[in-house]
Amino acid sequence: NAGVTQTPKFQVLKTGQSMTLQCAQDMNHNSMYWYRQDPGMGLRLIYYSASEGTTDKGEVPNGYNVSRLNKREFSLRLESAAPSQTSVYFCASSEGGGDYEQYFGPGTRLTVT
């Protein structure tokens, strides 16, 4: 099992460009999440999908959109990148909500110039 995979690992964008971060899990999990990690800020939830076909906003959703393509895949889109979106992005999945363990991908380091 690969667990949670993310592509790309690194990306540099210019302000105003768009891109999609891809995430896939092979654990048959129902729930998937997108976080961003910034120095001194911990992890903040951007969007989550409690189950296939549903998505909800987290703590910091502005400037992002998501798609739960199927049970395995959950993508994060930046329509018009801004320097404030420079961050490390983590995708995670879990069997469900509550106290189920979340499994994290290796992260995507995004720089917006």
Add this chain to the structure above:
Amino acid sequence: GNSVTQMEGPVTLSEEAFLTINCTYTATGYPSLFWYVQYPGEGLQLLLKATKADDKGSNKGFEATYRKETTSFHLEKGSVQVSDSAVYFCALIGNSGYSTLTFGKGTMLLVSP
């Protein structure tokens, strides 16, 4: 809303020293509590958890006890190793409806030989 406060780092220790990383929380009801660990260049992984008051979570020599009276979940290890160098995140999840993880800001641990 829910929040988690951790001691600021970095915490620097010599190998075989005793480790404590403090964590306190604010939440309504009876949350579940977690410690996640992030090794350099990797995603987060669950270290231990506790789901009710007075529960003790333990894994790899690390322990934490869910103290409802002091709203705390301090992480301890009796003898740290160089390989324990990482960033440690305290987190909680509420027990009402579909809840998502709330993370502290993380504490970096550096262990020298």
